[in-house]
Amino acid sequence: MRILIVGGGMGGTILANNLARRLRGELKSGKASITMLSATDQHMYQPGLLYVAVGKMSPDELYRDQAGLLESSIRFEVDPVTKFDLAGNNVTTESGKRHDYDVIVVATGSRPHAEGTPGLAEHALQFYTEADALNMYKSLQAFEGGRVVVAVGVPHKCPMAPLEITFMLIDYFKGRGIWDKVDMHYTYPIGRVHSLEPVANWAVPEFERVGVTYETLFNMKEVTADKVISEEGTETDYDLLVTIPSHKGMAVIEENELGAGGFIPTDRARLNIEGHDNAFVIGDTTNLPISKAGSTAHFEAEALAENIASTIKIGTPVRDYDGKVFCFIEAGEGRATYAMFNYQNPPDPKPPTKGMHWFKTVYNKMYWASARGLL
Amino acid sequence: MERKLVDAKNTFCPGPLMELIGQMKLASVGDELEVLSTDKGSAADIPEWINKVGHELLDSFEEDGVLHLIVKKTK
Ligand SMILES: Cc1cc2nc3c(=O)[nH]c(=O)nc-3n(C[C@H](O)[C@H](O)[C@H](O)COP(=O)(O)OP(=O)(O)OC[C@H]3O[C@@H](n4cnc5c(N)ncnc54)[C@H](O)[C@@H]3O)c2cc1C
Numbered sequence: 001m002r003i004l005i006v007g008g009g010m011g012g013t014i015l016a017n018n019l020a021r022r023l024r025g026e027l028k029s030g031k032a033s034i035t036m037l038s039a040t041d042q043h044m045y046q047p048g049l050l051y052v053a054v055g056k057m058s059p060d061e062l063y064r065d066q067a068g069l070l071e072s073s074i075r076f077e078v079d080p081v082t083k084f085d086l087a088g089n090n091v092t093t094e095s096g097k098r099h100d101y102d103v104i105v106v107a108t109g110s111r112p113h114a115e116g117t118p119g120l121a122e123h124a125l126q127f128y129t130e131a132d133a134l135n136m137y138k139s140l141q142a143f144e145g146g147r148v149v150v151a152v153g154v155p156h157k158c159p160m161a162p163l164e165i166t167f168m169l170i171d172y173f174k175g176r177g178i179w180d181k182v183d184m185h186y187t188y189p190i191g192r193v194h195s196l197e198p199v200a201n202w203a204v205p206e207f208e209r210v211g212v213t214y215e216t217l218f219n220m221k222e223v224t225a226d227k228v229i230s231e232e233g234t235e236t237d238y239d240l241l242v243t244i245p246s247h248k249g250m251a252v253i254e255e256n257e258l259g260a261g262g263f264i265p266t267d268r269a270r271l272n273i274e275g276h277d278n279a280f281v282i283g284d285t286t287n288l289p290i291s292k293a294g295s296t297a298h299f300e301a302e303a304l305a306e307n308i309a310s311t312i313k314i315g316t317p318v319r320d321y322d323g324k325v326f327c328f329i330e331a332g333e334g335r336a337t338y339a340m341f342n343y344q345n346p347p348d349p350k351p352p353t354k355g356m357h358w359f360k361t362v363y364n365k366m367y368w369a370s371a372r373g374l375l
Numbered sequence: 376m377e378r379k380l381v382d383a384k385n386t387f388c389p390g391p392l393m394e395l396i397g398q399m400k401l402a403s404v405g406d407e408l409e410v411l412s413t414d415k416g417s418a419a420d421i422p423e424w425i426n427k428v429g430h431e432l433l434d435s436f437e438e439d440g441v442l443h444l445i446v447k448k449t450k
Contacts, residue, residue, distance in 0.1 A: 116400070155397040159388050190392045191420040217424055219396060232427040246400065260401045289386045289394045325388065343385040 001032040001312050004099055006081050006091065007107035008038030008066045010046075010371065011283030011297030015105060017373035018305035020071035023312065027073045032312055034073065035101075037093060039080040039108075041066055044130070045367050046157075047294065050164055050330070053127035053136045054172045057364075062130070069371050081108075084256045086279050103278050103308060106264060107301075108253065110157050110284035110292055114245035117153060119223035124151070124243040127165065136242070140172060145181025146239030151220050151228050153246030154189050155263075157284050157292035160329045160339075161244055162186070163194055163203055167332030169242065170210055184211070185236060187218035187228070196339055198349050199329065206331070247292070249285050263287040268343070269320035271304050280304055295326040298370065328360045336360045378407040383414070384441055391417040392424055395446065399430070402448045407433065410444045418442055 003019065005012045016036050026032035043066045051057035067076050083092040090100045112128040114121035125140075127133040148169065152162045166186050173179040186193065186207065192200035193207070193214055207214055219231040220243075229235045248254070249262020258264045258273070265274040266286035273279040282304055283297035290296055300321050307317035323343030330336050331352035338356060339347035369375045381398050383391035391412035398408055410421060418435070421444050425432050431447040 154393055154400070155389065189396055190390065191416075191423060195388045195390045195393055197416070217427055219428075232424075246397075261397075289381075289383045289389070289391075291388045323386070339388075341387050346387050 001026070002100065002102045003032065003034045003308065004091065004101035004104045005034065005036045005107065006038075006104065007109060007283070007285075008036050008040075008043060008070075008076070009107060009109050009283065009297070010294045011109075011301050012036060012038070012105070012107035013043065013066070013069055013371045014298050014373060015107065015282060015301035015305050016074050017069075017071050017371070018302060019308060020073050021373060022305060022309035024073070026312060033075065035075040035077070035099065036070065037077050037079055037081055037091070037099065038066060039078070041078045043069055043371065045364070046128075047367075048364060049127050049130065049133040050161065050168065051364070052130070052133040053165065054140070054168045055137050056168075059130050059134065064368055064371075069368065071373075081252060082255075084252075084258060086258075086273065086276055089278070101278075103280070105280045105282060105304065105308075106253075106258075106273070106285055107281070107283045107297070108250040108285050110155075110247045110249050110262070112156070112245045113153075113248040114243070116246050116248075117220050117223060120153075120220065120243060120245055123223050123225060124241040124245075126243055126245060128157075128244065139240070140169075143178075143240055145178050147183045147185060147237060148240045148242065149185045149187065149228060149236055149238035150242050151187050151218070152189055152244045153220060155292065156244045156247050158244075158327075159195055159291045159293065160199075160327045162188065163199070164330040165242060165244070166212065167206075167330060170212070171332050184213070185238075186212055186214040187230075187236065188214070188216050189219045191216050196341075196347050196349070198347060199339060202337075202349065202351070210332075247284075253285065259287055268323065270307070270317065271300055271321055280308075290323055291325045291327065293325060293327055295324075299324040299326075328356070328363070330357065330360065377402075378409055378445075381408050381410045383417075384411050385413055387414075390414060392420050395421060395444075396424070399446075399448055404448055404450060406448050408446045408448070410442075410446065412442045412444070413440065414442075417444070421446075 335352035336357035341347040
């Protein structure tokens, strides 16, 4: 059984290590093999970019060698896939190599697509890549006060990031002693300040307490040098615009016509690509209507590893992915909380505490153990 | 003209309206989208958004506890 994992990010790595442990005997005897193809030899802890953007982490803290995170029984190659032939059970890579497989898992992630909104890439600060997060921090350092607007595109990975960056910016401006010169305005695409109602209910009084104004049902249509114009017909002026742009899946997914916007139609319980029994998707690349988050990729990877291993061992999958997501929420002032939910149970976040912030700070370091499958 | 299903049943985040907004971007003018939702708030906030942006709500009904909203992209 040749298992091919495309993508060595959060989902792909957790899946590969989990499978390697479950299939130790089969890998040793040659009954199974695991190959991972990825686009880079480095693994980035993307949530750390939030901290880079406000000068609280340095970029080198976010990387590890991908090969060093993987069980030694996994064959790892840096050679991105360019062509998927799901009917023929093979992929072709940038170097021109063909890989045949029995089972494929696609975990190529998602990417910010500021170019989809006219003017956004030119005028807004972003923090979803290392270069953008560093540029944002340098621009913040040069900022002496004025109107700061936070604007959010749909879809985007990390649903907590809009609120988190807002609270982290407030702390940053307070730390520099210029908060009284800042007028902060938060915008959000739907009719409340966060998609999770209890989180929105908590955030509004926090905004009122610290003096953040907000506008809901605000979807960016166009950005000029000094204002953001919404699809809903309103506009808001800014001196500094911070954005989380709308996202797409990887171009290779669209080029191979695997899914609109680069997101692949996926079965919500079994995680197979619709219409294919031996092809699966995890992480940001699914089109599932759930949060695009590392924790989603993690829980999907665990469920899928168990099913692929059990299919090899006993000929059948043993569990469904239940939609589980767990997200920390940095709440500013050294506090954090979290939201946990699945397809059946809504979240019930507790008031933020300093303890939870420390737990998140520790998790930022422990992530590597989690990727190795040790947590 | 296509009718696309936006199955946002039993999900809390990003939720039915955010799913619809994302799918609207991928649709062409004239396409219809049918949103399935089990979130009570959707009955109010999806029509409100459609009205503000100027798309068209063709129909809405509830069947077996699932809200169906049929929306036409007009621009
Ligand atoms: C600023 C920021 C903050 C975040 N905060 C949080 C948080 O607090 N909590 C949380 O849970 N999540 C958070 N996330 C989201 C989280 O990082 C992603 O949801 C997660 O990384 C998705 O995992 P993935 O495996 O789907 O994709 P990724 O981790 O992005 O991995 C994709 C992999 O695919 C590879 N690849 C790409 N193209 C190809 C190709 N053609 N062939 C082969 N390989 C390819 C890439 O090299 C990469 O290794 C945050 C993200 C950002 C940017």
